[in-house]
Structures are given as structure tokens and as C-alpha cells.
Amino acid sequence: MLEIDNLRITYGKHTALGGVGMAVDKGECVVILGANGAGKSSLLKAVGGVVRPASGVISHEGQDLAQVPAHEIVERGIALVPEGRGIFARMSVADNLALGCHPARARGGAEARRREVLELFPRLAERQKQLVGTMSGGEQQMVAIARALMSNPDLLLLDEPSLGLAPIVTKEVFAALGRIRETGLTLLIVEQNVRASLALASRGYLLEAGRVVGSGSAEQLQSDPAVQRAFLGGTSEPLENELN
Amino acid sequence: MFLSTLFLGLVLGGTYALLALGLSLQYGIARIMNLAYGEFMLLACFAVTMMFTSWGLGPLWGLLIVVPLGYALGWIIHTVMMRPLIKRSGGGGRLEVDTILATFGLLFVVQGLMLVTFGSDFTSYSYLNQGIGILGTTIAANRLIAFVVSLVIGFGLYAMLIRTRWGRALRAVSLAPDSAYLVGIDVGKLGRQGFALGGALAAAGGALVSMFQTFSATDGVVFTMKALIVVIMGGVGNILGALIAGLLLGLAETFVAAFIDPGLTMAATYTMFLAVLLWRPTGLFGKAGG
Numbered sequence: 001m002l003e004i005d006n007l008r009i010t011y012g013k014h015t016a017l018g019g020v021g022m023a024v025d026k027g028e029c030v031v032i033l034g035a036n037g038a039g040k041s042s043l044l045k046a047v048g049g050v051v052r053p054a055s056g057v058i059s060h061e062g063q064d065l066a067q068v069p070a071h072e073i074v075e076r077g078i079a080l081v082p083e084g085r086g087i088f089a090r091m092s093v094a095d096n097l098a099l100g101c102h103p104a105r106a107r108g109g110a111e112a113r114r115r116e117v118l119e120l121f122p123r124l125a126e127r128q129k130q131l132v133g134t135m136s137g138g139e140q141q142m143v144a145i146a147r148a149l150m151s152n153p154d155l156l157l158l159d160e161p162s163l164g165l166a167p168i169v170t171k172e173v174f175a176a177l178g179r180i181r182e183t184g185l186t187l188l189i190v191e192q193n194v195r196a197s198l199a200l201a202s203r204g205y206l207l208e209a210g211r212v213v214g215s216g217s218a219e220q221l222q223s224d225p226a227v228q229r230a231f232l233g234g235t236s237e238p239l240e241n242e243l244n
Numbered sequence: 245m246f247l248s249t250l251f252l253g254l255v256l257g258g259t260y261a262l263l264a265l266g267l268s269l270q271y272g273i274a275r276i277m278n279l280a281y282g283e284f285m286l287l288a289c290f291a292v293t294m295m296f297t298s299w300g301l302g303p304l305w306g307l308l309i310v311v312p313l314g315y316a317l318g319w320i321i322h323t324v325m326m327r328p329l330i331k332r333s334g335g336g337g338r339l340e341v342d343t344i345l346a347t348f349g350l351l352f353v354v355q356g357l358m359l360v361t362f363g364s365d366f367t368s369y370s371y372l373n374q375g376i377g378i379l380g381t382t383i384a385a386n387r388l389i390a391f392v393v394s395l396v397i398g399f400g401l402y403a404m405l406i407r408t409r410w411g412r413a414l415r416a417v418s419l420a421p422d423s424a425y426l427v428g429i430d431v432g433k434l435g436r437q438g439f440a441l442g443g444a445l446a447a448a449g450g451a452l453v454s455m456f457q458t459f460s461a462t463d464g465v466v467f468t469m470k471a472l473i474v475v476i477m478g479g480v481g482n483i484l485g486a487l488i489a490g491l492l493l494g495l496a497e498t499f500v501a502a503f504i505d506p507g508l509t510m511a512a513t514y515t516m517f518l519a520v521l522l523w524r525p526t527g528l529f530g531k532a533g534g
Contacts, residue, residue, distance in 0.1 A: 050425070070425040079426075086423035088416055099416055102409065103428035151427065 001026045007056035009042045016042040018210040029187040031197040034207035040190040044159045048080035049073040074103045077154035085144040089133030100150025117146045138169030158189045194231035198222050248381035249502040255387045257494020258394035264474035264486040266445030272418040272481025273438025279347040282464030283354035288450025289459050307451035311444045318443020322436045358461035368458040390452040398487045418481045473517045479527025
């Protein structure tokens with residue numbers, strides 16, 4: 001579904017990604033792990049059309065995305081929930097969801113999708129008239145994910161969905177992502193909360209200084225010494241305990 | 245006396261509100277402070293006057309012609325003149341400075357062309373000038389029609405922005421342009437449409453003002469200043485705020501002229517403006533932050 005080959009991203013003289021390759025198959029949930037500055041967000045921004053690659057290929061359903069403008073990416077079936085959420089804070093929940101249907105591909109079946117999304121996030125159903133800027137961080141993240149789902153995506157990109165959220169809210173957001181995964185939607189997640197994201201994902205990649213230094217199934221990554229050392233404090237306890 | 249002053253104030257305020265709506269849209273959506281806004285209004289004034297005096301076409305029919313022309317002119321100016329500035333700015337604050345300077349230049353170009361074409365004399369025409377009695381007071385029919393049409397356009401625009409897909413997208417670009425791409429909105433295209441829509445509203449304002457007010461080719465700055473004051477008082481990009489601020493300004497000017505001194509209307513306008521700037525810098529109905 002998504003193939004990335006030899007992707008290089010530079011900001012002036014700084015190289016954020018130095019020849020990264022990866023693939024995401026339909027229905028998979030793939031997590032990208034890495035420390036701050038490893039290039040995770042740059043990778044997601046490149047797929048989302050926000051950052052132009054210096055070289056390399058980003059291919060979605062066989063079509064090259066490298067030169068597609070950011071606003072057309074969502075029409076290709078890729079919805080991005082960026083770091084910072086990118087919500088319309090001074091608009092209501094209902095308006096944010098309605099804007100999610102702005103792409104032409106999302107106009108058919110919008111009402112049914114809205115019902116599904118509100119079932120997924122019942123808290124939003126009660127607050128449709130509320131301005132999003134007045135909601136808590138967790139609720140704003142739910143609005144951002146719900147809005148992305150309204151665009152009828154094939155692939156959902158999530159950049160640090162738990163950033164700045166309290167543990168209990170993070171649990172709620174990941175529970176919703178689990179339910180989204182069960183629908184068969186393909187997910188590509190960049191996340192610092194390694195335990196939660198490996199519990200959700202089927203596979204993952206480990207980025208370090210702009211390069212892929214490891215990859216494998218979620219179980220393999222969980223027991224990978226490099227991942228344990230860097231993110232899990234050297235423990236390999238079952239993750240379910242932490243999420244349940 | 246009180247009722248007639250109230251009516252006159254509302255009528256004047258309705259026109260101010262309509263004037264301000266276009267400028268508010270152009271700045272709120274396209275991020276362009278168009279200092280030549282009043283000149284585009286005057287172009288509509290002259291066009292409607294010509295259509296009335298030469299062809300006998302009523303100003304409301306003239307309005308239907310100049311509004312799409314205003315949209316087209318706004319579109320062309322944005323495409324030819326503003327787009328290179330937008331590209332050069334890279335989305336930074338330089339755009340505001342560049343477009344203020346560019347439209348300041350455009351103001352004199354359009355004003356010069358109008359002076360050459362129409363001369364510097366005051367222009368007016370007589371259309372439905374007879375008085376109509378309402379609640380014991382008399383008001384000119386043309387002013388009443390201008391007021392009603394202003395309100396219809398203003399609330400129609402508000403409903404469009406709130407209820408339609410296009411309006412919601414325009415508001416999204418106005419409120420959070422950096423997030424609009426996430427829902428497939430082409431900010432450049434919507435900015436151009438917002439600027440063109442502002443041009444259409446300037447044309448509508450010009451057509452209505454020409455029905456009851458004498459004007460000359462050099463009056464554009466006055467219209468722009470009044471519109472700017474209303475936009476800032478109502479909160480930049482706030483359509484309902486502009487409508488209410490326009491009505492308040494019209495009422496304040498008329499009441500000061502009727503009950504204090506006609507020479508103090510400008511002083512009253514700028515006192516209100518300064519008070520808002522000092523105590524409510526985001527406007528009477530504006531909100532801080534994005």
C-alpha cells in the first residue's frame with residue numbers, strides 16, 4: 001500500500017532522513033520508533049506532503065506522492081493527524097467533523113461515517129456544539145482523529161497521538177486506535193510511548209539519526225535489546241499490564 | 245427627532261457594515277489589507293451611475309451587474325498582483341507589509357484612472373428620492389432600500405459562511421490557514437476566492453452608496469478608512485462583529501450630528517475607534533489567539 005524507498009529529507013545543511021526505506025501493507029498497523037531528532041516526524045510529514053523530499057520515492061497504491069501538494073494528499077486516501085493536532089480551535093466539533101468531509105472522496109456516505117466516528121468517540125457526540133479550543137487535550141486529540149476519519153482514508157498517519165496527554169487519557173486514545181485498527185484501516189504511527197504503540201502495532205521500524213537501524217514484528221521489537229535499552233528501561237514485562 | 249435619527253443612523257450603519265464586510269473577508273481569508281478597497285467601491289459607484297444615466301438601468305439592476313464584475317476584478321488583481329507577493333513571502337509576516345504597500349500604490353493608480361475618466365467633480369443621480377413615512381418619521385426610499393439590501397447581503401453572507409461547505413472552508417482558512425491542508429483545502433485557491441468575494445462586496449457597497457450619496461473620484465480613502473475602523477471595531481475576520489460595529493458607528497455618527505454638533509461626527513468616529521484599540525484591541529467581538 002505504502003512504499004518508501006531511499007527517502008532523503010534535508011533542512012538546509014541538516015539531513016533529517018538519510019535514505020530511509022520501508023513498506024506498509026493494507027490493514028497493517030506499523031509504528032515508527034526513535035528518539036527525538038531521529039527523523040520520525042519528518043518521515044510522516046513527507047508522506048503527508050508537508051515536506052518535500054530531497055530525493056527518494058514515496059509511493060501509495062503504486063502512485064508517486066513525492067511532488068503531490070499537501071492538500072491533495074488527503075484526496076489520495078491518506079489522512080494525517082499531525083503533532084499539535086492541527087484542529088480548528090475556534091470552530092465547533094461539528095464544524096471540524098464537517099470539514100473532515102471537505103475532500104471530494106469523503107462527500108459520499110458522510111452521514112454514516114459521522115455516526116460511526118461518534119460511536120467511536122461518544123464524548124464528542126455530547127459536545128458537538130462546543131468550540132474545540134475549549135476542550136481538554138485528550139478531547140482535542142479525539143477531534144483530530146475523528147476529523148481525519150471523516151475524510152474516508154485508506155491510510156491514517158498519526159504523529160505522536162499521546163504527546164502531552166495524561167496517562168489515563170493516553171489509554172483512552174489508544175483504546176480508540178485499537179478499535180480503529182479492528183476496522184481494517186491501515187495505520188502508520190510515530191510515537192514516543194513505545195509500550196502502548198507496540199501493544200497496538202503489528203510491526204515497527206526503529207529510526208536513529210535519520211536511518212532505519214532495526215525493524216520487525218512488535219514482539220521482536222519489544223524484546224530487541226536496543227529498543228529495551230533506549231525506550232523500555234531494560235524491562236520486557238508484558239505490555240498489556242500497563243494498558244489494562 | 246429621536247426616531248428619525250435612529251433610522252438614519254441604522255441606514256448609515258448598514259452601509260458601513262456592508263463596506264466593512266468585504267475588507268474583513270479580504271484580510272481575514274487572504275491576509276491582504278487592501279488599501280485600494282474604497283477605490284473599487286467608487287468604480288462600482290461610477291459604473292452604476294453610468295448605467296442609470298446612460299441606459300436608464302436602475303441601481304438594483306446595476307448592482308446585479310457590478311457584483312460579478314467586482315468578483316472578477318478581485319480575482320484578476322489577486323492572480324496578477326498578489327500571487328507573486330504571496331509566493332515571495334513564503335507565508336511569513338512580510339506578506340502583510342508587501343500587500344499594504346502594493347495596494348497603497350494601486351489606490352493611486354485606480355484613483356488616477358478615475359480622475360482622467362470621470363473628472364474630479366462630485367457625482368450623483370436621483371433615484372427614489374421621495375420620503376416614506378415610518379413610525380411617524382420620514383426617510384428617503386433610496387436610503388431605506390440600501391439599508392434593507394445591505395442587511396440581506398450581510399446576513400446572507402453570514403449564513404453562507406456558517407451553513408455551506410464553501411463558507412466553512414473559507415472560515416477554516418481564515419481561522420487556521422496552517423491546518424487547512426489537512427482537510428484537503430487549497431489555501432491559495434480559497435485565499436483568491438476570499439479576495440474576489442471581498443471585491444464583489446465592495447462593488448455591492450458602491451452600488452448601494454451611489455443611490456443616496458454624492459461622491460467624487462478622490463473619496464475612496466474615506467470609504468477605506470470607515471471600513472477599516474468598522475473591521476477593527478468588530479474584530480478582524482468577524483463577519484457578525486463587522487455588521488454590529490457598522491450599525492453602532494452609523495448610530496454614533498448620526499446621534500452626535502443630530503444632538504451635539506455635526507462638526508463632531510469624525511471626532512466621535514475616531515474616539516470610538518481609539519477606545520476600542522485601547523481597551524479591546526481584538527475588537528468588540530474579537531477573540532484573542534487563533
